Amino acid sequence: MLAVVPPPVTVRVPAKVNLHLAVGDPRADGYHDLVTIFQALSLTDEVTVAIADDPGVEVHGEGADSVPTGPSNLAWRAVRALAQHVGRDPDDPKVRVVIRKSIPVAGGMAGGSADAAATLVGLASLWRLEISRDELAGLAGKIGADVPFAIYGGTALGTDRGDRIVPVLSRHTFHWVLAFDRRGLSTPEVFDELDRLRADGDPPRVGEAEAVLEGLASGDPRQLALLLGNDLQAAAVSLRPNLRRTLRAGVNAGALAGMVSGSGPTCAFLCTDGDSAVRVAAELAGAGVCRTVRVAQGPVHGARVIGTEEAPRPTPPEVHA
Ligand SMILES: C[C@@](CO)(OP(=O)(O)O)[C@H](O)COP(=O)(O)OP(=O)(O)OC[C@H]1O[C@@H](n2ccc(N)nc2=O)[C@H](O)[C@@H]1O
Numbered sequence: 604m605l606a607v608v609p610p611p612v613t614v615r616v617p618a619k620v621n622l623h624l625a626v627g628d629p630r631a632d633g634y635h636d637l638v639t640i641f642q643a644l645s646l647t648d649e650v651t652v653a654i655a656d657d658p659g660v661e662v663h664g665e666g667a668d669s670v671p672t673g674p675s676n677l678a679w680r681a682v683r684a685l686a687q688h689v690g691r692d693p694d695d696p697k698v699r700v701v702i703r704k705s706i707p708v709a710g711g712m713a714g715g716s717a718d719a720a721a722t723l724v725g726l727a728s729l730w731r732l733e734i735s736r737d738e739l740a741g742l743a744g745k746i747g748a749d750v751p752f753a754i755y756g757g758t759a760l761g762t763d764r765g766d767r768i769v770p771v772l773s774r775h776t777f778h779w780v781l782a783f784d785r786r787g788l789s790t791p792e793v794f795d796e797l798d799r800l801r802a803d804g805d806p807p808r809v810g811e812a813e814a815v816l817e818g819l820a821s822g823d824p825r826q827l828a829l830l831l832g833n834d835l836q837a838a839a840v841s842l843r844p845n846l847r848r849t850l851r852a853g854v855n856a857g858a859l860a861g862m863v864s865g866s867g868p869t870c871a872f873l874c875t876d877g878d879s880a881v882r883v884a885a886e887l888a889g890a891g892v893c894r895t896v897r898v899a900q901g902p903v904h905g906a907r908v909i910g911t912e913e914a915p916r917p918t919p920p921e922v923h924a
């Protein structure tokens with residue numbers, strides 16, 4: 604009898620921005636305690652998982668040249684982790700992963716984490732596993748601190764290493780412009796730089812997350828804009844001083860506020876509405892302060908199966924600087 608091979612599964616997964624990122628002192632395990640509010644944005648990667656005799660990872664699209672395709676690829680780490688979890692052979696999982704990237708690599712938007720989350724969700728479908736999102740998120744946290752959020756998406760409060768997720772109800776849509784820098788920044792280097800800045804002085808710290816949650820609930824981007832904050836911004840700007848110019852250019856172009864996304868170097872600008880975001884994006888692209896500009900909105904849902912065959916993909920709007 605012929606065995607039926609299940610068709611490939613494609614998952615779409617969002618980038619994130621941290622609306623609020625409070626960083627505590629370094630811990631003994633090398634991590635920092637965080638209090639963060641994530642929002643998933645309509646800038647997405649797509650990951651297809653398929654049963655294959657030639658296992659491995661292929662990466663296409665935005666920044667593909669700088670993404671490892673060996674065992675350190677976060678998507679491949681997800682394959683191994685889930686295989687182990689469900690009693691399959693992690694050294695011979697017979698799976699091929701194809702990643703189509705739109706999220707900038709090492710951009711502070713959790714693109715690699717998103718690919719790992721998408722791989723977990725895709726494999727759960729491909730292998731027909733009875734596994735809950737919460738169980739997948741538990742596994743996700745072992746791959747990286749940002750991976751669990753990409754499973755849930757939406758807007759969420761993250762604590763501990765950022766991997767303990769509590770969804771936040773957010774009925775309003777916010778409009779963003781994203782400025783990609785020419786090169787990525789290493790997350791551990793940015794955390795180290797913050798520790799160094801704090802040892803030398805007292806860079807300002809963000810306020811309480813509660814105020815940001817209230818701003819979100821109001822649905823008023825003007826109110827939310829006043830409350831955005833990121834403790835890692837000073838460290839990212841210290842390592843990449845040109846980000847000061849980018850942040851200024853976005854606000855001069857009409858954004859309500861600009862901030863570094865997570866560990867950077869992507870800058871995220873909150874705008875009044877969709878039309879304003881398109882205008883800000885065009886002006887920012889013309890200012891020549893960054894490599895690429897995109898518009899996005901949030902919140903959007905987390906990693907989700909969009910097809911069990913090759914699915915057509917909409918191209919997100921892009922403005923080249
Ligand atoms: C800063 C944030 C904010 O959401 O994201 P990015 O902006 O990089 O996307 C995250 O905390 C990044 O999460 P993620 O990129 O998954 O981190 P991991 O791979 O788990 O850790 C990479 C390294 O970052 C540092 N790290 C990460 C998370 C954390 N709470 N404290 C840390 O000090 C540690 O040096 C760790 O070894």
Ligand SMILES: Nc1ncnc2c1ncn2[C@@H]1O[C@H](COP(=O)(O)OP(=O)(O)O)[C@@H](O)[C@H]1O
Nearest residue numbers: 676677708709710711712713714715716718790
């Ligand atoms: N699937 C992947 N996509 C992007 N980067 C990956 C992936 N797998 C491993 N990496 C590595 O992880 C690093 C951080 O990637 P990424 O998640 O894009 O950035 P950030 O942590 O700033 O959000 C990259 O420098 C890259 O070497």
